[in-house]
Amino acid sequence: MSKVLVIGESRDGTLRNVTFEAIAAAKKIKSDGEIVGVLCGDDNLEELAQELIYYGANRVVTVADEKLGHYTSDGYGQAVKAVIEDEAPDAIVMGHTAIGKDLTPKIASKLNTGLISDVTEINEEDGETVFIRPIYSGKAFEKKVIKEGLVFVTIRPNNIPALERDESLSGEVESKDVEIKDLRTIIKEVIRKKSEGVDLSEASIVIAGGRAVKSKEGFDSLYELADLLGAAVGASRGACDAGYCDYSLQIGQTGKVVTPDLYIAFGISGAIQHLAGMSNSKVIVAVNKDPEANIFNIADYGIVGDMFEVLPLLIEEVKKI
Numbered sequence: 001m002s003k004v005l006v007i008g009e010s011r012d013g014t015l016r017n018v019t020f021e022a023i024a025a026a027k028k029i030k031s032d033g034e035i036v037g038v039l040c041g042d043d044n045l046e047e048l049a050q051e052l053i054y055y056g057a058n059r060v061v062t063v064a065d066e067k068l069g070h071y072t073s074d075g076y077g078q079a080v081k082a083v084i085e086d087e088a089p090d091a092i093v094m095g096h097t098a099i100g101k102d103l104t105p106k107i108a109s110k111l112n113t114g115l116i117s118d119v120t121e122i123n124e125e126d127g128e129t130v131f132i133r134p135i136y137s138g139k140a141f142e143k144k145v146i147k148e149g150l151v152f153v154t155i156r157p158n159n160i161p162a163l164e165r166d167e168s169l170s171g172e173v174e175s176k177d178v179e180i181k182d183l184r185t186i187i188k189e190v191i192r193k194k195s196e197g198v199d200l201s202e203a204s205i206v207i208a209g210g211r212a213v214k215s216k217e218g219f220d221s222l223y224e225l226a227d228l229l230g231a232a233v234g235a236s237r238g239a240c241d242a243g244y245c246d247y248s249l250q251i252g253q254t255g256k257v258v259t260p261d262l263y264i265a266f267g268i269s270g271a272i273q274h275l276a277g278m279s280n281s282k283v284i285v286a287v288n289k290d291p292e293a294n295i296f297n298i299a300d301y302g303i304v305g306d307m308f309e310v311l312p313l314l315i316e317e318v319k320k321i
């Protein structure tokens with residue numbers, strides 16, 4: 001029987017949504033195969049394992065060790081590699097997140113196997129599983145097939161919808177002992193920046209501001225709209241470089257890649273490096289006072305106008321809903 005492993009990722013004790021999307025992706029790779037979730041951590045993995053089962057995993061293997069309390073590529077690399085060697089899967093799926101981008105190539109190279117990264121679509125074509133991924137900053141897509149052997153796949157968040165959560169599903173949870181040794185990095189503590197609401201890379205609505213926002217205070221209005229819509233706030237590098245917001249908000253080639261259902265850009269020119277991070281958003285709305293701004297070339301809806309006039313009107317209207 002074929003088998004696909006899904007490596008789970010959690011933050012602050014909660015599984016990231018992309019893990020559930022990875023289960024759906026695993027089902028697309030081997031619809032009749034066994035989906036085995038893999039969870040690493042220091043403790044309390046049973047509850048998370050159960051969630052994986054509700055989202056479609058047939059079985060979950062947990063590796064608990066105090067050295068796995070925080071992610072390190074050394075520690076997680078050893079744990080996941082041991083599970084892979086034990087389970088001998090046909091494929092391994094994980095989110096194309098900071099951790100997924102770090103962990104999967106490391107293990108794939110150790111196992112001398114292939115890796116298809118940043119996949120946005122998986123289809124069946126002529127009896128083959130075809131993986132589609134954007135290239136050249138989203139200007140083109142390439143299709144890849146796996147001819148033979150084990151393969152790692154990372155999937156871009158927000159592209160392959162997770163399956164419905166179903167509490168009637170059941171499956172085994174097994175714990176596996178792995179000796180984690182010789183860690184070169186030990187994380188003592190993680191101090192997170194104060195959370196600014198919805199996680200940008202997984203948000204279904206993103207409100208982004210550019211250099212035209214002009215100040216930190218200008219970003220407050222973007223946050224106001226974001227709060228009303230349950231959205232995350234993002235930014236262009238122009239806005240980050242000007243010191244109006246933190247670099248953690250930067251979207252683009254050297255920032256985060258987002259694919260929300262709705263992306264609203266205020267005062268962003270639409271430089272190619274910015275488009276690289278958001279052009280796959282489902283619906284793009286742009287507000288810019290320059291009718292020739294490049295962002296209008298990819299926008300589904302455009303408002304040519306001053307964002308300082310448009311934004312308050314939009315907030316006012318949304319408040320009425």
Ligand code: FAD
Binds near residue numbers: 252254270290293305
């Ligand atoms: P600007 O280019 O200054 O555009 C501001 C826009 O606001 C203009 O279109 C203007 O018409 C409009 N405007 C002005 N006032 C108003 C108003 N009152 N109302 C409405 N509209 C108004 N950029 C990224 O964003 N992300 C990246 O990851 C990234 N990586 C890069 C990597 C490299 C190697 C390089 C070289 C560049 C990178 N850049 C990146 C920078 C990128 O090239 C642009 O410089 C940047 O995106 C510009 O930001 P902006 O659109 O906010 O600013």
